[in-house]
Structure formats: structure tokens, C-alpha cells
Amino acid sequence: LVSHVKARGKLYPGTSISRQPVPDDKVAWSVPFPEYCPPSYTTPVVLQMPAWADPDYSTFANWNVTPPKYNQLDGSVERRSHTGEYMVIENIPRNPCGRTGLLGRGLLGKWGPNHAADSVVTRWKWIDGKVAKKDGKPVMQFVAIQRRDCGEWALPGGMVDPGEQIAATVKREFCEEAMNSLSLTKDERHKLQELISTIFQHGEMIYKGYVDDPRNTDNAWMETVAFNFHDETNDSIGCLPLRAGDDAKNVAWLDVDKEQALYANHSMLLQNVAHLKQAH
Ligand code: RP5
Ligand code: MG
Ligand code: MG
Numbered sequence: 001l002v003s004h005v006k007a008r009g010k011l012y013p014g015t016s017i018s019r020q021p022v023p024d025d026k027v028a029w030s031v032p033f034p035e036y037c038p039p040s041y042t043t044p045v046v047l048q049m050p051a052w053a054d055p056d057y058s059t060f061a062n063w064n065v066t067p068p069k070y071n072q073l074d075g076s077v078e079r080r081s082h083t084g085e086y087m088v089i090e091n092i093p094r095n096p097c098g099r100t101g102l103l104g105r106g107l108l109g110k111w112g113p114n115h116a117a118d119s120v121v122t123r124w125k126w127i128d129g130k131v132a133k134k135d136g137k138p139v140m141q142f143v144a145i146q147r148r149d150c151g152e153w154a155l156p157g158g159m160v161d162p163g164e165q166i167a168a169t170v171k172r173e174f175c176e177e178a179m180n181s182l183s184l185t186k187d188e189r190h191k192l193q194e195l196i197s198t199i200f201q202h203g204e205m206i207y208k209g210y211v212d213d214p215r216n217t218d219n220a221w222m223e224t225v226a227f228n229f230h231d232e233t234n235d236s237i238g239c240l241p242l243r244a245g246d247d248a249k250n251v252a253w254l255d256v257d258k259e260q261a262l263y264a265n266h267s268m269l270l271q272n273v274a275h276l277k278q279a280h
Helices: 166-178 186-199 266-276
Strands: 040-042 103-106 112-124 140-147 157-159 204-210 220-231 248-255
Touching: 103 220, 112 166, 112 266, 140 166, 140 266, 157 166, 166 186, 166 220, 166 248, 204 266, 220 266
Parallel strands: 040 103, 112 220
Antiparallel strands: 112 140, 112 157, 140 248, 204 220
């Protein structure tokens, strides 16, 4: 299991709430930490219970609400974790990566795993008709979006809708965030979807598991499945017209480089792709 760092960041995103500091050697639940008494936070938006959020079992008003079917496919909501079975204590799931210094759900809608999907769309970096090299290895580029919420560069990706196939989520989110599909007419969007479906036919799964997301809490966390779509010859994905949309304020081809700071643990996902393609 990845050890989380960003999920222990001092301030919870979008708030002035401080997490209780969790030293590296006290992250694991198996290590005693008697002084552990973190604050609890769930954003008011989630407490208003939009369609994508679970009820709040911890309040008296909801004492008689049946808890979700944890560790199972709960109707059309996937509550199983890619990391295996997670612990549930008094109807509240426990983060499989350990302590985060915050209870509640924060900005996340679901107790337990919140499932997302990401795309790593890559091409080689060409300079003067040749693939650029660094330390003797070919350099790749990937489609990055700049997140509107925190300004950090990230992979295009988003939440899996209930009942949605992950392959569909990946394509939909790429179209929304990197091609601004939400601003297209119905006809245009349909054409784009067809184009993307042909181009995105041969994806390779490069990661499936926990995401070290700054929004994670002790009781709610992000998980993802990420696919790589690679354009070997720079004539399909490599020349798509990119336009930022939805929760992305910018989109660009960035070099795959470990110096490039990215959101959550997205650098690790790129490292997997670089390794797979024997790239820098
Ligand atoms: C990350 O948050 C995932 O890897 C994915 O990129 C993203 C999904 O959340 P939103 O982009 O919908 O906020 O944990
Ligand atoms: Mg999105
Ligand atoms: Mg997104």
C-alpha cells in the first residue's frame, strides 16, 4: 500500500481547518497513538446530501438511516476497495493507508472509497524530426490539466458515476477537462465521443489503488484506476485540439519528468508509464 503524505497536509483543502499532525511512524493504525484525537469535518455541501453523497450517520437526526453495504457492490455504488477489505468500526470505514489527522468526510461524498478514473495520454517529444532524449532515454509528454480547485497540474480524471463503466469515465472526463466537451452542441459532442472512442481503443491499465489525495480523511478516501493511451507516431492522440473545460482551467502537453510537481500521487502514475515505455 502507498504511504500517504498529501492526505496529511496541514490545512484541509478549501478550509482553515488544521489536521492533527500525524508523525510518519504513527500513520499505521497498528501503532498505538493515545494522544490521537483529530477534529472532524464534512463540508456543508455534502451534509445537504446531493445525489452523489451519503447520509451523515454520525448525527442524531440520521440515527435510523441504514448504513451503506460496505466492502460490497451496493446497488450501483462500488463500495469495494482496490486495496482489499477495509475495516468498518461502528458503521464508519477506516482509511486503509492509516491516520490522516481528520475525521469525517471532508469534501468527499462517500464514506469509505470514492472511486475515480484517470487517463495518462502520452506521445513522444519530437524536436527537429527526432525524439528528444534525456539521460539517454526518450522523453515523453503527457496531457496535463490545471485543476481549478487548487491550481496544481494533474492528470485529467474524475469520479466514476454510479453504474458507469470505468472505460467510459476515463473518456468522458478527458473530453470534459481536456477538450471542453461540455461547451459543445449535442451533435459536436457525439462526433467527439466517436473520435475519442477510436483513438482510445488500446489503453493499458497502469495503476489501480489508493490515491494520496489531499481531500482524504480517516473515513473517506480517493481510489483510482488509471489507463495509458500512447500515440507512438504523433498522428492521432498527439494532435488532438486541447481546450480546458469543467474543473480544469488550463490544459497542456507537459514533459514527463520527476521534477514536475503534480497533484496527489499522479507523479507515481507517470513513473509507471515511463517505466513501461522505457522512457525518461
Ligand atoms: C484524484 O482526484 C484522482 O486521481 C482524480 O484525478 C481526481 C478525481 O477527483 P475530481 O477531479 O473529480 O475532483 O484523487
Ligand atoms: Mg471532471
Ligand atoms: Mg477532475
